[in-house]
Amino acid sequence: MKIVAVLYPGPAEQHVDHSGLDVLGSTEGALGLREQLESEGHEYVVLSDRDEALREHLPDADVFITTPFWPTYLSGDDLRRAPRLKLVLTAGVGSDHVDSDTAAELGITVAEVTGSNVVSVAEHAVMQLLTLVRNYIPAYQQVVDGRWDIADIAARSHDIEDKTVGIIGMGQIGQRIALRLKGFDVRMLYNTRHRRSSTEEAVFGARFKHLDDLVAQSDAIVLSCPLTSETKGMFGEERLRSMRPGAWLVNIARGQIVDTDALVRVLEDGHLGGYAGDVWYPQPAPADHPWRSMPGHALTPHVSGTSLEAQQRYAAGVQDSVRRFLAGEPLQDDYVVA
Template structure:
C-alpha cells in the first residue's frame, strides 16, 4: 500500500531542539512502522505537479491544515486509488468532503489533538494585543525606550468583556483559561451549553450581534463552514466596539481580508491577532502582513511539540485500524465511505 504525506518542508534549523515530526522528511515518525509491514510512505511538501504524480497510485493521503493541500474534485480525480484521507490535526475544510464521499474516500482527522495548544495561543494573543506587547517588543529590538508611547495603548484585561464565537473544545478550553483573569465572558454558538457547563466555564450565552456590540475582545473559535465564511465582513467589523480587539486562530477566511485591513488602518479596531490566513501559506504580499495594529503569526498554534506527538499518535492509530481492516475510531471519522 502507498501512503503519501503532505507535510512541512524541513525549514531552516541550527540542529538544536527536538525533531519536527510534521515534516516531509520525518513523516510523523511513521516510516519504521509502515515499512516494517511492507508499505511505502512518501513525504513531500509539494502541492503541484510532483504531488499529482505521487497521488496517481496512492491509497492513503495524509495532509495537514497547517500546510494545506486543497483537495478538490480535480485533484481527487487524479488519484483513482485513493481510499483514505487523514488530516494530521483538526479542521478539514481544505478537503471537499462531499466530493470525497462521492468517490468512495473516507476522511478522518485527529480530533482533540491540538485543543490545548490553540487555546493557549488564543490567550497569548489576546494578552499581546490588550497589553500592546508587539510595539513594546519592537522598541526593545530597535534600541528605543519610549515608555509613554508603549503605555498609551496598553490595557488591563481584567473587567473587560471577552466574546467567544464558537464554544467547541477549543472555545471552551480558551474560556477556562480566561476565567482566572476576572473577565466577563459572552459566547455565541450553534448549540447552547447547559447551565451547569456555562457556570463551569464562566460564560453567558448571547446572540451574535449582541456579543459583537458588547465585547472589548472577540475570539473566533468556530470552524470554517457554510455560514461562517466572511462572517466578520465589513458590516460586522464596523459593528464592533471602537477600539476593540479581534483574535482569530480558527480560519483566515472567516474574516474578510480587505475589510479587516481597512478597519485597522482607520483605527476602528485597536488590533488583530491570529495565526490562520487565506490562502495558506500566505503569499509575501498578503495585506495582513503589513496592515497596522496586528500581532499575526504564521499558522503554528496547533503544532507545539506536544501537539505533534498527539497528532502522530492519532494518525498512527487511524492507520493501524485501516491497515488491519478494522473500523476507524468513531470520533476521528468525518466521512465514512465504507458505510455508503
C-alpha cells in the same frame, strides 16, 4: 499500498530543545511512520511540494496525509483523479481544505485527529489576546530598534481584568479558552450553534448571547468556530465596524471567516484596536498577503496547533489511523469527518 504525506519542510537549522520531543510534523519527522510502513513493504512518500504531490503522487495513492498548517487543497476534480484513494487523513484538526462532499460520493473516508491540538490552540489564543491588550508587539519592537519610549506604548496598553470577552464557537477549543480566561476576572460571553447547559455555562463562566449582541458588547472577540458556509466571511466590513471602537479581534479558527481586505481597511482607519490570529487564506500565505503589512496586528504563521506536545498527539493519531486502515479495521468514530 502507497501512502503519501505532504508535510511542512524540516527545520533549516539545528535547534536545541531539552524536552526530548521530536519535530514529527515535518518532512524530516515524517509523523514517525517511515520505519513501520517501509518495514511492512509499503511505499511511503513524504514531501513538502504540494503541486508535486497532486501531480505525481495523488493519482496512484491509497492514503493521502495532509495538515492544516501546510494544507494540500484537494478539490473534487483532484479526488476524481485518484481512483485508488480510500483515505484522506489530516494530521491535526480541520479538514476544510478537502472537498468532503465529493469524497463521500466517491467512497473516500476523510478523517482528522480530533482533539490533538485543543490545548495548544487555546493557550495560543489567550497569549495572542494578551499580546494585543498589553500592546506587546510595539513594545518588543522598541527593544529591537534600540528605542525607549514608554508613553508611546502605554497609550494603548490595557489591563484585561473587567473587560468583556466574546468567544464565538464553544467547542473543545472555545471551552478551554474560557476556562483559561476565568482567572483574569473578565466578563465572558459566547455564541455557538448549540447553546450549552446552564451547568456548563457556570463551569466556563460564560453567558450565551446572540451573535450581534455579543459583537456589540465585547471589548475583545475570539473566533474559535469551524469554517462552514455560514461562518465563511462572517466578519465582513459591516460586522467589523459594528465592533466597539478600539476592540480587539483574535482569530484562531480559519482565515476565511474574516474578510481579508475589509480587515485591512478597518485597521488602517483605526476603528479596531488590533487583530491577532494564527490562520490565513490561502496557506501558506504569500509574501504579499495584505495582512502581513497592515497596522496593529500580532499574527503568527499557523503554528498554534503544532507545539512539540501537539505533534506527539496528532502523530500518534495518524499512526493509529493508518494502522487501522491497513488492518481493515474501522477508524475511531470521532476522527471521521466524512
